[in-house]
Amino acid sequence: MKKYSLIILSIVFSSIIFTGCGNVNGEQESSDSIAAIVYNTLSEGEKAELANDKPDGDGKVERKVVTKEIAQLTDKSYDGKEVYAVTFKVKDNNLLGDITVYFDGETREVIGRGFRE
Numbered sequence: 001m002k003k004y005s006l007i008i009l010s011i012v013f014s015s016i017i018f019t020g021c022g023n024v025n026g027e028q029e030s031s032d033s034i035a036a037i038v039y040n041t042l043s044e045g046e047k048a049e050l051a052n053d054k055p056d057g058d059g060k061v062e063r064k065v066v067t068k069e070i071a072q073l074t075d076k077s078y079d080g081k082e083v084y085a086v087t088f089k090v091k092d093n094n095l096l097g098d099i100t101v102y103f104d105g106e107t108r109e110v111i112g113r114g115f116r117e
Helices: 002-039 044-049
Strands: 060-066 071-073 081-088 099-104 109-114
Touching: 002 060, 002 081, 002 099, 071 099, 081 109
Parallel strands: none
Antiparallel strands: 060 081, 071 109, 081 099, 099 109
16 A cells, blocks of 8 residues: 555656646747747848847746836737737847737737837
8 A cells, every 4th residue: 555655646747747848848848839939020220230149039938917008019009908019129129129029829920019219
């Protein structure tokens, strides 16, 4: 009986560890693919401004609430909604600032761009 309890405990513990590791990798792959999709929507001029020469522009992906005060939205229904914000560092961010693109993860479409000063 003690042997079976130890085996069951080992299986449960192992499954918890492997499940947790799987989620982290899935989230990272998702962020990488979002950054790559958004990078491909940048104009050649915007790509030339980037501080990084990586094929995906090394965009930082995070969840943010987008509003019409911080972004030019292609669809006003997104005003006040939480979406992905992908920020690309530029070489001279003192002039206009970094490039931020807002992305809907469900429709997989760009829904706006952050204002640059």
